[in-house]
Amino acid sequence: MTTVAPVTSPLATQLSGAVEELTGELVRRILTTDPAYAAAGLLTEEQLRTTCRNNLTAILGALAGTEPLRLQSAREAGQLKAEQAIPIAALLHAYRLGARLIWEELTARSSGPGDVRLHALATQLWEVIDLYSDAAVEAYRETEMLLARADAQAQNRLIRTLFDDHSHSPGRVLDVLRSLGLPEHGTFCVVAIDAHPATVSPPALSGALRELGVRSVWDVRMDAVIGLVTALAPAAIDRAGPLLGSLVTERVGLSTPFGSPHAIAAAVTEARQACHSVPPGASGVVRFGAEPVAHLLVTVPDAARRAAAQILGPVLALPAAERADLVAVLDAWYQHGGSAVAVAEALHCHRNTVRYRLRKIRDLTGRDTTDPRQSAELYLALRAYTLVEAGPPRSS
DSSP: OOOOOOOOOHHHHHHHTTHHHHHHHHHHHHHHHOHHHHSTTTOOHHHHHHHHHHHHHHHHHHHHTSSOOOOHHHHHHHHHHHHTTOOHHHHHHHHHHHHHHHHHHHHHHSSOTTOHHHHHHHHHHHHHHHHHHHHHHHHHHHHHHHHHHHHHHHHHHHHHHHTSOOTTOTHHHHHHHHHTTOOSSSEEEEEEEESOGGGOOHHHHHHHHHTTTOEEEEEEOSSOEEEEEEESSHHHHHHHHHHHHHHOSSEEEEOOOBSOGGGHHHHHHHHHHHHHTSOTTOOEEEETTSOHHHHHHHHSHHHHHHHHHHHHHHHHTSOHHHHHHHHHHHHHHHHTTTOHHHHHHHHTSOHHHHHHHHHHHHHHHSOOTTSHHHHHHHHHHHHHIIIIISSSOOOO
């Protein structure tokens, strides 16, 4: 309970008996001078009347010295105004109107401006009004934050629903799109970002995409950030991938673009597979369909691990430094189309070193990069190793 210096005032005591009349006059002044209160659907006149009555009763009781100063009515007023979306400026304006009305009535009941009883009351009145205004504003801010948090949580739940399978109720996905203010027609694409929620800012992504004419919503999950991007023109969706790659340092997967929102759930699977088709620890953007071998391997990770162990087992059993050298040269061999010169330049070593390491891989695995079938097995095992068994290959 907050207190102010007590002043027992017969003038305030007289005024306490006229709370109903004061309430009616204050309501009239508020409604005629502040359009925020008169707006339909914000606050009913009965709600305003109750709030004014409670505040006037508490304030006059404190001024009269018959009641301790309690701020509950002010806090209730602040909470109600926040819930009804009454602007905070209108809330404070109402308290100023109330103070002016009280002062006018006190003055009218006094013997004139020189009445000594008014002097102490003037200080007391504005001190009480300040306390009530501050309490109302504090409650307003607290309620505003709670409402914003509740709205955000409700929207997040709605967004998550968007990515669920609605094959049993096709109309549900359209309802969710309408609720989120997203179009039902256009080109859509699902994005999966393999990132910790703290490292990705959905508002920043949405803002950047909006510059391309692309709208988006994002679902922040424990293991990834999933987004739906949509635009009228397919070309805008095509530009979204490179933009996301420039904004995000983690793995990014894109589904194939689609035209019906009923394909969203299936597109989530595509986007996740595309995301995991980038080696762990690396960064990059992959659209589903661009890396079919990688998509296959991440779909059956256990089989991929077995293939890596069976084909590259002797290489993977080497000491770490030697293993890294052989894996790096094999990876560079496929990246540079089997050119020993290009591999040597990429790894900053001699061509003979490249050939030596490739021969060592052949001797250890029984598979030669110059044989098409054996080379295909080596490539498959290498991709399996880098995608599901280890991080990206390190060069020497």
